[in-house]
Amino acid sequence: xxxxxxxxxxxxxxxxxxxxxxxxxxxxxxxxxxxxxxxxxxxxxxxxxxxxxxxxxxxxxxxxxxxxxxxxxxxxxxxxxxxxxxxxxxxxxxxxxxxxxxxxxxxxxxxxxxxxxxxxxxxxxxxxxxxxxxxxxxxxxxxxxxxxxxxxxxxxxxxxxxxxxxxxxxxxxxxxxxxxxxxxxxxxxxxxxxxxxxxxxxxxxxxxxxxxxxxxxxxxxxxxxxxxxxxxxxxxxxxxxxxxxxxxxxxxxxxxxxxxxxxxxxxxxxxxxxxxxxxxxxxxxxxxxxxxxxxxxxxxxxxxxxxxxxxxxxxxxxxxxxxxxxxxxxxxxxxxxxxxxxxxxxxxxxxxxxxxxxxxxxxxxxx
Amino acid sequence: xxxxxxxxxxxxxxxxxxxxxxxxxxxxxxxxxxxxxxxxxxxxxxxxxxxxxxxxxxxxxxxxxxxxxxxxxxxxxxxxxxxxxxxxxxxxxxxxxxxxxxxxxxxxxxxxxxxxxxxxxxxxxxxxxxxxxxxxxxxxxxxxxxxxxxxxxxxxxxxxxxxxxxxxxxxxxxxxxxxxxxxxxxxxxxxxxxxxxxxxxxxxxxxxxxxxxxxxxxxxxxxxxxxxxxxxxxxxxxxxxxxxxxxxxxxxxxxxxxxxxxxxxxxxxxxxxxxxxxxxxxxxxxxxxxxxxxxxxxxxxxxxxxxxxxxxx
Numbered sequence: 001x002x003x004x005x006x007x008x009x010x011x012x013x014x015x016x017x018x019x020x021x022x023x024x025x026x027x028x029x030x031x032x033x034x035x036x037x038x039x040x041x042x043x044x045x046x047x048x049x050x051x052x053x054x055x056x057x058x059x060x061x062x063x064x065x066x067x068x069x070x071x072x073x074x075x076x077x078x079x080x081x082x083x084x085x086x087x088x089x090x091x092x093x094x095x096x097x098x099x100x101x102x103x104x105x106x107x108x109x110x111x112x113x114x115x116x117x118x119x120x121x122x123x124x125x126x127x128x129x130x131x132x133x134x135x136x137x138x139x140x141x142x143x144x145x146x147x148x149x150x151x152x153x154x155x156x157x158x159x160x161x162x163x164x165x166x167x168x169x170x171x172x173x174x175x176x177x178x179x180x181x182x183x184x185x186x187x188x189x190x191x192x193x194x195x196x197x198x199x200x201x202x203x204x205x206x207x208x209x210x211x212x213x214x215x216x217x218x219x220x221x222x223x224x225x226x227x228x229x230x231x232x233x234x235x236x237x238x239x240x241x242x243x244x245x246x247x248x249x250x251x252x253x254x255x256x257x258x259x260x261x262x263x264x265x266x267x268x269x270x271x272x273x274x275x276x277x278x279x280x281x282x283x284x285x286x287x288x289x290x291x292x293x294x295x296x297x298x299x300x301x302x303x304x305x306x307x308x309x310x311x312x313x314x315x316x317x318x319x320x321x322x323x324x325x326x327x328x329x330x331x332x333x334x335x336x337x338x339x340x341x342x343x344x345x346x347x348x349x350x351x352x353x354x355x356x357x358x359x360x361x362x363x364x365x366x367x
Numbered sequence: 368x369x370x371x372x373x374x375x376x377x378x379x380x381x382x383x384x385x386x387x388x389x390x391x392x393x394x395x396x397x398x399x400x401x402x403x404x405x406x407x408x409x410x411x412x413x414x415x416x417x418x419x420x421x422x423x424x425x426x427x428x429x430x431x432x433x434x435x436x437x438x439x440x441x442x443x444x445x446x447x448x449x450x451x452x453x454x455x456x457x458x459x460x461x462x463x464x465x466x467x468x469x470x471x472x473x474x475x476x477x478x479x480x481x482x483x484x485x486x487x488x489x490x491x492x493x494x495x496x497x498x499x500x501x502x503x504x505x506x507x508x509x510x511x512x513x514x515x516x517x518x519x520x521x522x523x524x525x526x527x528x529x530x531x532x533x534x535x536x537x538x539x540x541x542x543x544x545x546x547x548x549x550x551x552x553x554x555x556x557x558x559x560x561x562x563x564x565x566x567x568x569x570x571x572x573x574x575x576x577x578x579x580x581x582x583x584x585x586x587x588x589x590x591x592x593x594x595x596x597x598x599x600x601x602x603x604x605x606x607x608x609x610x611x612x613x614x615x616x617x618x619x620x621x622x623x624x625x626x627x628x629x630x631x632x633x634x635x636x637x638x639x640x641x642x643x644x645x646x647x648x649x650x651x652x653x654x655x656x657x658x659x660x661x662x663x664x665x666x667x668x669x670x671x672x673x674x675x676x677x678x679x680x
Contacts (some may be wrong), residue, residue, distance in 0.1 A: 002471060002474075014457065201457075206456060211472065
């Protein structure tokens with residue numbers, strides 16, 4: 001116990017003297033929060049739109065207005081030719097274009113079936129899909145409002161409602177996930193480099209001839225990073241809640257307990273990396289290499305539901321997959337420990353396996 | 368045997384087919400300085416690692432502080448101190464922080480620990496640098512810190528792996544003064560070194576080559592026992608003479624020392640005659656030829672240049 005305490009204490013001193021690591025620990029979570037909170041906004045709004053209204057009647061203007069009034073489209077330019085529209089789309093000045101032919105009103109009045117063209121830039125599928133769906137909805141509403149089709153009593157009154165994130169704010173979805181992302185990246189990185197550093201600088205050589213046991217060395221080295229991990233998680237949760245006003249519906253205690261379990265997994269990964277790598281550079285490269293698939297396949301950005309089956313199978317092996325469901329479940333849905341048991345047990349199992357495996361491997365390496 | 372600090376009896380370590388240490392035997396009493404000499408890769412570090420309890424011997428026995436290296440490595444670690452060749456304390460901790468850390472690892476606590484640290488800081492002269500980051504110390508002070516660290520728990524046995532490698536003469540001298548002080552207090556020191564004048568300071572020295580101990584004994588005795596003699600030849604031009612003399616019959620080796628040549632010879636009289644003869648023929652001026660006492664370096668190079676056969680009898 002005394003040995004573990006001595007190592008943990010000296011490790012704290014070392015971290016506190018390592019300015020570069022400290023900066024990384026404080027700046028990286030904040031930077032990610034700013035990027036995902038302000039910068040990356042997957043909510044599609046105010047799509048720059050060119051309108052080429054060749055009809056120029058009351059009705060065509062009403063149609064353009066209904067596009068403008070929806071938050072999805074912003075009319076940038078009233079175009080005067082098709083060439084202008086095409087060029088704007090090519091240059092990316094417009095992401096969508098509404099083209100109303102000259103006989104729009106005429107055809108409507110003759111009940112002949114008028115045509116309206118919508119061109120959408122499909123390069124990026126996310127805003128394109130949103131634009132497509134919302135333009136359809138705008139047209140439907142327009143037809144009803146203008147009395148072009150009768151208001152019907154439908155046999156099924158379909159009333160979809162969005163739960164948990166009714167405004168579909170991407171910050172609600174992304175920011176809780178950041179807890180997982182930042183821990184997955186930072187914790188193994190600092191743990192691995194801290195252990196490899198002892199090897200690199202020859203400190204291990206001196207420790208080997210002292211009465212210290214390998215497990216004491218590991219525990220002593222890990223303890224400071226558990227505190228640091230909790231500090232990181234707290235800073236993210238606080239900023240997320242107070243600055244970006246993401247509500248936390250579930251229990252804070254459960255959230256921290258599960259964060260602790262996830263931290264153990266991350267520490268284990270770092271410990272494992274330290275037994276493989278010979279120097280700090282290798283260790284951090286290894287951690288990055290492991291973090292990439294986690295970020296891409298865990299459902300942090302891309303929905304796992306749309307992945308091919310075999311990729312989805314792989315994602316079950318990634319700790320972050322479970323932890324993401326847990327944090328989002330607790331924060332957004334207010335789920336409790338037992339609601340999430342299906343995600344909790346794989347994570348607990350991984351924590352035990354990873355830490356036992358790494359400690360054994362480390363002890364063998366040291367002896 | 369309570370008087371024996373370290374003993375090895377046919378201690379052997381193999382790595383696969385390679386025998387790093389081959390049946391070495393010796394005994395080191397408490398209070399003695401034991402110099403372990405040999406080229407890089409001769410088996411010095413493997414021996415130290417076995418004696419420190421971090422590498423199990425393949426065969427043979429070794430005892431350190433009364434504990435068996437094979438069965439009691441953890442007990443050994445509590446009674447020894449170790450100073451590695453490369454500075455391996457924490458360079459981002461201060462002098463006192465390093466001592467506090469290792470003191471706790473060795474089981475010291477509270478006032479006993481702080482008292483001991485003060486004592487050591489005074490003894491080594493490290494007091495002035497107590498709050499300095501150890502990475503910012505000069506090479507000599509770093510080594511003193513390493514020694515200070517190794518004696519925190521008052522071990523009676525200390526292993527030092529080339530403690531003065533790469534240090535200036537003044538630092539080396541003050542480190543040796545520290546080592547003598549420890550030996551006087553009854554501590555036995557196991558020191559590896561490359562420096563011959565340091566080997567002279569040891570009570571007993573052993574030469575190891577290819578895992579075998581070729582020679583072991585007191586420095587004075589070893590020099591006296593040298594079966595060859597050294598002829599000091601003052602002559603001109605030096606390099607030409609060196610080439611000529613080295614091919615003479617009965618000359619085992621020629622070393623250039625400033626303006627003289629040291630010839631390692633079997634038969635002093637015969638070689639002297641041949642030297643004068645060849646010098647006269649080839650136009651080399653010989654000012655003087657005289658036998659001189661052998662140095663440890665001569666002993667060492669004699670062993671190294673195939674003198675093993677002689678060394679055995």
